[in-house]
Amino acid sequence: MKLTTEFDTPWAYSDKILKLKTGEWKYQRPVVTESKCCRCGVCSLFCPVGCVSDMGSHFEANLDYCKGCGICARACPVDAIEMVREA
Numbered sequence: 105m106k107l108t109t110e111f112d113t114p115w116a117y118s119d120k121i122l123k124l125k126t127g128e129w130k131y132q133r134p135v136v137t138e139s140k141c142c143r144c145g146v147c148s149l150f151c152p153v154g155c156v157s158d159m160g161s162h163f164e165a166n167l168d169y170c171k172g173c174g175i176c177a178r179a180c181p182v183d184a185i186e187m188v189r190e191a
């Protein structure tokens with residue numbers, strides 16, 4: 105099979121895989137209410153793709169890589185994350 109990307113395999117180079125915006129397609133996305141976020145970091149720990157970061161005042165997903173699974177919203181102990189349908 106001939107691959108159409110510059111990469112040998114999808115997971116060959118961990119430093120280069122971030123070029124692929126794996127969050128381009130998803131049907132919902134997490135929206136954080138900053139005032140509710142207590143910065144516990146649970147969403148970051150549970151996110152299966154590791155795309156949640158500490159922004160200083162709150163935690164937030166990098167939507168370039170978020171798959172919209174909703175696990176972060178289910179795990180958040182203070183319900184600071186709402187899943188919103190993509191347009």
Ligand code: SF4
Nearest residue numbers: 151170171173174176
């Ligand atoms: S919706 Fe899923 S992929 Fe996106 S930030 Fe939350 S846990 Fe991570």
Ligand code: SF4
Nearest residue numbers: 141142144145147180
């Ligand atoms: S789990 Fe909720 S309260 Fe904790 S850092 Fe994430 S958004 Fe903030």
